[in-house]
Amino acid sequence: MEDQSNVKQPSLWLCLSIVLFLIISFLLQLIVKGEPDVHMTLFFASVFASAMLIIFNKTKFDLIEEGIIHGCKIATISMMILMFIGVMIPAWIAAGTIPTLIYYGLKLISPSIFLVTAALTCAIATLCTGTSWGTAATFGVALMGIGGGLGISPGMTAAAVICGAIFGDKMSPISDTVNLSAGTCEVNIFDNIKSVATATIPGFILTIIVFIFLDLKFNSGEIHSQAVDEMLAVLSSNFNLTPIHAIISLVPMILVLILALKKVNALATIVISAIVAMFIAIILQKYQLIDMMSYMNYGFKIDTGNFDVDKLLNRGGLQSMMWTVSIGYLGLSYGGILEKTG
Incomplete structure (x- = not known):
């Protein structure tokens, strides 16, 4: 497990860009589609956050993976x-x-x-x-x-x-x-x-x-x-x-x-x-x-x-809950990435 004290903190502009991407994506989806079916929005937000952290903050993917696992563990x-x-x-x-x-x-x-x-x-x-x-x-x-x-x-x-x-x-x-x-x-x-x-x-x-x-x-x-x-x-x-x-x-x-x-x-x-x-x-x-x-x-x-x-x-039915379960895992995985990467 990565020592959190040794994690390089992302800059303010990088943090804002990651969060704003999610907010803007949500708003666009609601305006264009008019429905809160946000699974792929969360997926792309996680991909965007990971890419930005790796490219501009030199964050190791192992730390991002640790964040995803952490989020999923909370959700289980x-x-x-x-x-x-x-x-x-x-x-x-x-x-x-x-x-x-x-x-x-x-x-x-x-x-x-x-x-x-x-x-x-x-x-x-x-x-x-x-x-x-x-x-x-x-x-x-x-x-x-x-x-x-x-x-x-x-x-x-x-x-x-x-x-x-x-x-x-x-x-x-x-x-x-x-x-x-x-x-x-x-x-x-x-x-x-x-x-x-x-x-x-x-x-x-x-x-x-x-x-x-x-x-x-x-x-x-x-x-x-x-x-x-x-x-x-x-x-x-x-x-x-x-x-x-x-x-x-x-x-x-x-x-x-x-x-x-x-x-x-x-x-x-x-x-x-x-x-x-x-x-x-x-x-x-x-x-x-x-x-x-x-x-x-x-x-x-x-x-x-x-x-x-x-x-x-x-x-x-068990299958009827999969929509909510999947959005829970996606959302908490995204949150886990943000938490573990600082």
């Missing part, structure tokens, strides 16, 4: 967690865990405290699925329809959905952003959540209080939403959601919460939950082992005939 545990989250999500869906949350979450929404229950429902859904975007695109769509039927402003309903979804994402041990930030900062994932909670929980409590006062303006009416009724019917026809089965299907989620409170290793927690969910899916929901292996690798697949339900349930 977080990337493994992300991959196993991909395995766990379709197991939860097949076991009925996520369908149960959706089904009973929608049934429990009260018109008298609609904004509060909407925010809490989205928070719980995201906490258990790790995806704020998925919650907003599914629960959010259904809740917008309900809110419109109750005469509630679309802006208020959207605020409730977004607040709940973002809160759940920040608190979820299976959120990709939570795992990436913990891995990048080299801290335990549960310590990361605990730190974020000091600001996020008080903020969410204040938000709920505001929604309570807003709900007082819309304390009448009944929920009549064809979209919600269709979702409930589709879920009950494709999954066994009787109360006893619903309780059993929540075991994988409860396991995650218990093991998280006991500070069990996040990797082990996710694997245990995934395996338990797989057996529940096989025993209670009557899936075959070969089907579960396919779902856990490539993602859960079902055609219910309802677009909103399919959009929420057709997801997950």
Whole structure:
């Protein structure tokens, strides 16, 4: 390993050129392509940084390689967690865990405290699925329809959905952003959540209080939403959601919460939950082992005939996480080069 005290420090202009190349590349990509698909941007930024350091700073390639390895080492545990989250999500869906949350979450929404229950429902859904975007695109769509039927402003309903979804994402041990930030900062994932909670929980409590006062303006009416009724019917026809089965299907989620409170290793927690969910899916929901292996690798697949339900349930899988895993390795490799070369 290279002695850091003997590493020749790059000049200020060289450091600025390397960082500016990355910034300009990002901006050009967003302007030209309009999407944050930055894998090759990070790749070329790493190549540019390496070339500039070798040519103008006489940096040895061994040191650059050491930086890449250092970055990948930081990323490894977080990337493994992300991959196993991909395995766990379709197991939860097949076991009925996520369908149960959706089904009973929608049934429990009260018109008298609609904004509060909407925010809490989205928070719980995201906490258990790790995806704020998925919650907003599914629960959010259904809740917008309900809110419109109750005469509630679309802006208020959207605020409730977004607040709940973002809160759940920040608190979820299976959120990709939570795992990436913990891995990048080299801290335990549960310590990361605990730190974020000091600001996020008080903020969410204040938000709920505001929604309570807003709900007082819309304390009448009944929920009549064809979209919600269709979702409930589709879920009950494709999954066994009787109360006893619903309780059993929540075991994988409860396991995650218990093991998280006991500070069990996040990797082990996710694997245990995934395996338990797989057996529940096989025993209670009557899936075959070969089907579960396919779902856990490539993602859960079902055609219910309802677009909103399919959009929420057709997801997950080990392979679905490779986009995030690869960007994590590329980004941290780039950071490792900058760190080790000074």
